[in-house]
Amino acid sequence: MTAAAVSIRNISKTFGKGGTIALQNIELEFQPGEFISLIGPSGCGKSTLLRVIGDLIEPSEGEAIIGGKKAHQARLDRDYGMVFQEATLMDWRTVEKNVSLPLEMMGWDRGARRERVRELLALVELTGFEDHHPWQLSGGMQQRVAIARALTFKPSLILMDEPFGALDEMTRDRLNLELLRIWEATGATVVFVTHSIAEAVFLSSRVVVMSARPGRVQRIVETDLPYPRTNDTREDPRFFELATEVRELLRESHEAREGQ
């Protein structure tokens, strides 16, 4: 049996001494090639969970295992790529140099870097923008550069923290389609944090619905819409059913908390 792409074992995280409980006893397992969304109200710890998987935050309890390795080792081995809400590009580097940044650190030689960057820019449809600076690009284009950067070293896992949260609806829809295409082309596992119910349902094979204070997994919704998904998927009755299911789960958790 192959190892799970991500396995989260009884993780809890408390900030500060006796402070807020961000995560409580989280148990999850993602299979290779899955597209997982984490959704929940603000304060449910979805971003914290993503950072625990990436070993950017130490859990207070439990551990995350990435492809059979401890998260720390997986980070050292550069097993995952990360995309944030802000594109987080380096202003002083051109698009090409931004994308090749991780490769530079992994000691690739110039020719190989060039070659790989060219492939990736073609994949995110930014060929011809190599020499632009980030501030010359639109928000959506910047985010595509960030995605290309996360893919450079062919990680088997991609962690995305609300990558399209700051974009307008139309750009977001387009990038959703593009992301699915990239995901299918690379075969990587994606863990995707979002606020948007439609986005979560449209993209994912499974949606992890979380509740807040303390952050817990409320339910996992299997989205049985067939891939490849297209703009028509958004009009599929099943899409509406699933979105409604997720929406009701979120409302439930909200009302449960209000009722306390």
Next chain:
Amino acid sequence: MAVNLLKRLGIFVAVLVGLSALYMGYRQLFLTTGWTWPFKVDEYAMPRLQDIVSRLWKPAATEQPILVQVLVEKALFTAKEAAAGFALGAIVGIAIGVVFHFSNLVRRGFLPYAVGSQTVPILAIAPMVVIWLGGQGLPVWMPVAVISAFLTFFPVAINTLRGLDSTDPRKLELMRSYAASGWSTLWRVKFPCALPYLFSAFKVAATASVVGAIIGELPSSIQDGLGGAILNFAQYYSLDPSALWATNIIAAALGIIFFCIVAVVERLVVRRAPENVA
């Protein structure tokens, strides 16, 4: 583009003419009315502008080349001290900033003294620095460069620290996700982020280095620089006021040139979004 340049040139001329008119107008007003507050105006307090300018083309002293030639040579000497002081101060300042950034303990231990160092009257310690370092067989301008560095290291250290501390936390997270080493992060992310801060410190330091060099020359009996010239002409002010004014003009030009060099380098080096330009 050309229109813009023309406009700028126009402003430049207007400012020059305005300043001259202000000076001569003030002078003339006080001479005719005989007002003595806040100070008495006469040929000696405020020499005529044309006298100051023409003074530049007369011999500096009997049997000497013309003043402007002498002053430019002295300015070059002071520039050498100031440039060395700037370089030394910048290197030391950056090093201190980096160490402070990485060690909270060192920062708390030494930061108060870094601030305190700027209240030490460098004029008072200059003679001692000259004796300390002069005794080591170093060329005469080196101690002055050290004195000048004493003024320049501080803004650089503080802004390096501030710049490194202000790096966008998400950029650091990104580097952590690449398992980047501390040096790699410093070099690839923190330094570029700190560059705008560094350059605003360099601009302050450029001026400070010239000031430091001039002040350092004063008590050190170094005659080859502008400080020496100022001291010298100050003694003969009652006989030849225009010479001191002319020296001040050259000193001002030196300060502005230093500043402009840094500003030009900044424009070439710092790449950032146009709307972020401070």
Next chain:
Amino acid sequence: MTRVGRLLAEWAPALAILVLGLVGWEVAVNLFGIQKFLLPKPSEIITAFWDERSVLWPAGWYTFTEAFWGFVAGVSCGIVAALVLARFRPLGSALMPYFIAASAIPIIAFAPIANAWFGIEKSSKIFIAALLCFFPVLVNTLRGLRSVRPQQVELMRSYAAGETALFRRVRVPTSLPYLFTSLKVASVLAMIGAIVGEYFGGSQQQLGIQIKNSAALFQFETAWAAILVACILGLAFYMAVSFAELVVIRRYPSAPRQRG
């Protein structure tokens, strides 16, 4: 931890450095037989500091008052000029490069002319200190007044606020951090201005003259004690301004982050 305890912990490294530094200095002077004209022992300096207190402190105070009134005059003129120029925007923008250039001039070289104008007593030192303070304050305050975000201006306009209200409620609070940055610089410059001004001619009451004369008479401990007085007063001046900054900025906690 108690407040006192925390304060102690905060300053413990600095105190340790002070003690180590003084002991090391004392030992080094003894060990290497460093001559007095190069560097006296700290114990000798402290002795001179105490023995000559009746001369040094009045001299220090005299010089401090020169610096202080210069500071007050220069800062007031700088602020007023900035306020005026902020009202006449095109003029301010056109002249800004010239103010920046003016602050790059080694104004200190003007000290002997100030002496010739105002005599060697107090007023010439006040004048030179004021001149030194003027340009940095003008440049920074003007920059601060103009750094207001356009949205804030639009918001105020939507309230039908006049120029005066805009000034009081938006421009002035925004510019405060910039102003205080320059005030701290000015406090140091004022002391430099007063002491260098004294170097070009002054009376016995002045600290700069005390330093010069003691050194000329080979009373090096006294010269260093006088330097110590200058440091203490300079530092007190700087800290007073920093404290004022803390108090004022706390009243406007929304003030933007400080810029150099």
